[in-house]
Amino acid sequence: MPLILTPINHERKCSMKHKPSAGAVGSDLIRKPIRRMSPIFMGPMVIAFIIGFVWPFAHGLYLSFCKFRTTSDATFIGFGNYLKALQDPTFLHAFWYTALFAVVSLLLINILAFAVAYALTQKLKGTNLFRTVFFMPNLIGGIVLGYIWSMIFDGILSKFGTSILLESQYGFWGLIILMCWQQVGYMMIIYIAGLQAVPGDMLEAANIDGASRWQTLWRVTIPNIMPSITICMFLSLTNGFKLFDQNLALTAGQPFVFQPDGSVVKKTEMLALNIYNTFYGQNTSARGVAQAKAVLFFILVATMGIVQLRSTRRKEVQQ
């Protein structure tokens, strides 16, 4: 448990701009010689960070206000891209589709993961084997997972003369099943760590006071593992919103519905895939819009994390 909690507590300290904890203040004895070596210690990291993050981020932010096909022919146009992005029916469809997906997968993954973790902390035989099996799908990449499951779903659906690509309902639930298969094991590990940290004397006290199993679960266990629940909800929600590989490999947005105005609504296309398709689709003049969508997507994912952390944190047991 401390493994999970330390970084979060630490982040909280930073965001409140408190002065750093005692351990962080290096003595001058150490600080001075290290400083002289700063090109060695910080140089490679900072250069790579600027190439790999700072510059692309700043440039991307700027380009979202520009009309461009390549990065060199950008002309500043203000908020036009954002207006276009928000009026784009495919983007709005992708947003609601992703939101629905994220909420459903959040609920299912967390309920299943908690149930499995609870079962695996009852000191049953073979617990280690079960844990090993449940976690395994996590190591397989999203593209490969998508193709494994598309084979399975098509194997079932072809018996009924249909395919996962033909009906958006199948695509939706197919992706939910795939994500549960992949993520339940991951969340289970976090829940197990939380469950093992519940103080034994509290459970014993509840037992002596005559609490039923159900009461103990709701009144003792769950309040004690609120930090784990917070983390898992946060993780599964953002994972749902950021999903790309699995979406691409399983349905790639199919089935497509052609609108009377010539645009195409891809029924199972999620936000990340929609942004990707706008960037690298046929219409290269839409790249400014794509970048604006990407900025909106970034704001959404970042604020969601912060809001959710704040709202669930209040329910945590003070220790």
Next chain:
Amino acid sequence: MKKKRSIGRSTLTFLLIIICIIYVMPIVMVVFNSFKENSSVKTETFMPPTAETFVGWDNFVTGITLGGSFWESVFFSVFITVVSVALILLCTSMAAWYISRVDSKLCRIIYYLFVFSMVVPFQMVMFTLTKTAHTLSLDTPWTIPIIYLGFGAGLASFMFVGFVKSIPLEIEEAAVIDGCGPLRTYFMIVAPMLKPTMISVGILELMWVWNDYLLPYLVLDRTEYMTIPIHIQYLKGSYGTVDLGATMALILLSIIPVIIFYLLCQKHIIKGVAAGAVKG
């Protein structure tokens, strides 16, 4: 009372066994279908290969040459993953030590930027990062680890800084008094103490880089270099009629090393995941 409990427990075990079997089924299906002829993959997906549909190693033989050499993709995947993870571990841990010991205003700004980069989705920087990589000719497997170092810096340095802060300063002070320079202090004193965190960070970054599809797909020159996920996507995406049997054979080839690695280092992997759960 006791009997009732033991019945409950055996039902629970029984239930878990069933879930377990369902859980490994998809993998079993991959194994079945990689030995079946292409046309029967779709019609009899859930049947084990029979005398008529069994084709031996044919799927593997056609698979490894389909759409470019598969071994080449394996090599690039291994190379990129190993070099990127090594680079990330070395550079971020050094930077993290510097940040927490020097603790100047600039250091804190850099640290906040690292933390900030953790919540930024890849789509935000996708286009400009690709352009930057092409401009600086970082678009080969030999140079792409630099991109991974830059984009993956957030989580790694966040975890390292968190751990370095818990190391007592006195140990390093003693080393300095005994005449150790910063480099020697780092490699002889600090790095060995960071080992548990290094393993956790290493596992997380390994899982990310090995399975990553979009970043190498956009950055690398696809006509020359492919990684395993790109190769598999290419097989499915660009052919009119997909050879499902061969695709399953390649999928099997690509997940066998992962499963072996997982079974060998399970303890570390599960610990690393629990430690890195803060990642957004």
